Amino acid sequence: MTTLAPEIEGGVEVVRELNKQGWVVSIGHTRAGVEVLDQAFAAGGRHLTHFYNAMTGLHHRDVGVVGWALTNGEVTFDIIADGIHVNERPLEFACRAKGPEKVTLISDSVAPTGSGDGSFELWGEKITVENGRTQNERGSIAGSVITMLEAVNRMRGLGFSDDEVAMMASRNPARLLGIEKKKGSIATGKRADLVLIGEDGKPAAVMVGGEILQ
DSSP states (O other): OEEEOTTSTTHHHHHHHHHHTTOOEEEOSBOOOHHHHHHHHHHTOOEESSTTTTBOOOBTTBOHHHHHHHHOTTOEEEEEOSSSSSOHHHHHHHHHHHOGGGEEEEOOBOTTTTSOSEEEEETTEEEEEETTEEEOTTSOOOOBOOOHHHHHHHHHHTTOOHHHHHIIIIIHHHHHTTOTTTSSSOOTTSOOOEEEEOTTSSEEEEEETTEEOO
C-alpha cells in the first residue's frame, strides 16, 4: 500500500501503473481538484489517507478533497481517531456521513507511543509530547501517540455500536488490504486473532492464532 498526491506530474499514470501491479493506492497529502481526483479514481485510487489532514477541506463553493470523498459513494478513507488530528465532532460527522462500512480507523502512532509526556528524538529532530499531543520543532503535529484500543474506545464513546467499531477497526482494513478472506472478522476458516474488550474499555482477553494469551 502506498499514498501519493495525484496532482504531481505523472501522478495519475503512477496510480494506474501501481494499481496494475497489485498495489493498494491511496490518495493523500493532496490539493488535487475534482477533475484530477476523478481521473485518479478511474485509475484505481479509491481510498484516502488520514481523512481531513493534509488535504483541502469542504467549502460550500469548492468541494475540495474532503467533499469529493464524502460525495463519492465508492471512495473509502482512513481517519486518525485521536481527537487531536480531528476534533470529535467532525470525526463523528465524517464517519456517519460516509458510513462505518467505508471507514478505517488508524492511530498514526509514532515511536513515543506509550512513553508518556516528554521530549524524544525522531526523524532527526526533537519531538515533544504533552498531554497526548505531539509537536515538532516547527510547532506542527508530529503523528499521534494513541493506540488502536484508544481509537476504538473513542468511537464507542461517540455512540457507534460495537459492531460498527469492529467494522472500522478490523474488517474494513482487512478488506482494504485484500486479506479479508483470512482476517478481519470472526468466521470459520479465518485466523483467530482476537481482542475481547470489556465494558470498562480494557482488554479482557487476547487470542493469537486461536490461542488465548491473556
